Amino acid sequence: MADINVSAKAPHSAPGAPAHPAPTPAPAGGAPEPFWDIIELLFFAYRDFVGDPDEVLSKLGFGRAHHRVLHFVNRNPGMKVADLLDILNITKQSLGRVLKQLVDQGYVIQKEGAADRRQRLLYVTPKGEALSLKLAGLQTQRITRAFGELGPGTHEAARRFLTAMIDGDNREGVLRLIARADRAAKPK
Amino acid sequence: MADINVSAKAPHSAPGAPAHPAPTPAPAGGAPEPFWDIIELLFFAYRDFVGDPDEVLSKLGFGRAHHRVLHFVNRNPGMKVADLLDILNITKQSLGRVLKQLVDQGYVIQKEGAADRRQRLLYVTPKGEALSLKLAGLQTQRITRAFGELGPGTHEAARRFLTAMIDGDNREGVLRLIARADRAAKPK
DNA sequence: CAAAATATGTCAACATGGCTGACATAAATG
C-alpha cells in the first residue's frame, strides 16, 4: 500500500476534531457505534504481520498455506494429521496438497505411529525447522519492535487482548495448545 | 475448530511449568526466542474475528473480498477506485470482479466525479450501508466482549498495540485514513 | 490544438488454496 491518501469528502469536520472518537461507543438509544478503529487496525496489522513471511515463502514457491502447516508441525512435533486438520480447520484434501509438497521437498517427514500404525505422525526436518524459525523470526522482529515502542507490560496486555478475542469455546483449547507446544519445545 | 487436543508428545515437561514462557525472549547468545504466543494468538484471534462476517456473507453469495470493498466504501463515501485499489493492495481486475457484483446487486453505486469526470466515485446505497453495519456490528460485539472481560483502558492498549504492529511507513497513512473516515461518518 | 498522461474498464489466461463427493487401503476394534 504505497501511500494512503483518500480523497473522500469530509462533510462536517470540526478543525480540532480528536484523532479518535469516543473511547467507548456510546450506548445511545440505537445500535452501539462500531469500533471502527480496532476493526481497521486489525485488518492492516494482520496484513503486514503475514506479509513478511509471504515474501520469503513466495521465493520458495510456497504460500500461506504452507506456512501454517510448517508452523504448527514445528511447534507440535509428532502431531497426527487429524490434529492438524482440526487446528487449521480445512479439509484433508486441501491439507494433502500442501503437505505433500512440504514432504516431497524435505521440510516435513511422516513417521508411522508406534502405538497406532495407521497414524502418520508429522515432524519437521532440520530444513523445515530452519524455515519455520526464519519465518517466526520475521514476525518476532515486528512484535519486538512494537513492544519496544510501547511500554513494558505490553506483551501481557497484547496476550490478554488477543486471547479475549478468540471464541469462548475455542479459547481453552488454544491456550492448551500453546502451553503444550511451549513445553514440547526443546528446552535449552 | 471443534476441540483442540493435540496428541504430540511433550518430551521434558516440569509438572508445574508456567503457562507461558519467559515474559520477554531471553536475548541469549543466539537468535531471540520467537514470540510464539503472540504469533499463534494473532492467528486464532484473526480467524475468529473474520469468521463471524464470513457466515453472513456466504448466505448472500459474497466472500471476504466483498466485505473489504463494502467496508471501505462505507467508511469513505465518495472515494475513488484508485484509492480503494491502494488500500486493498490488489489489482483492478480483482477489484473489478467483486465491485461489479456489489454494484449489480445494489450495494454500491458509482457516480461520475464532478471535478474530474473520468473518476467513478464510490458510495454505498442504504442497502449497502445496512449490510456493512451489520457486519461491523458482529465484529464490534466480539470486541466489546473482549474489552468487557478485561479492564478499562483495554481499548487504548489494543489500539496502541495494533498500531505499532503496522509497517512504519504505512502507519501514518492508516491513522489518517481512520481519522478522516471518522470525521466523514455522519455525525449524529 | 495535438499529444501525452490519467482513470477506469475489460478480455483472456493462469495460480493458489479453499470446497464436495467418491472411493481405496491398512490397521484397530468390537
Add this chain to the structure above:
DNA sequence: CATTTATGTCAGCCATGTTGACATATTTTG
C-alpha cells in the same frame, strides 16, 4: 469377521488473487 478409524487420492468446482494487452473517455501539457 465386520465395522470403524486414520489417512490418502482422484476429479472437478469455486473464489480470489495474478499478468498482459487493449479500449475509452477525459484531463493535462507542450
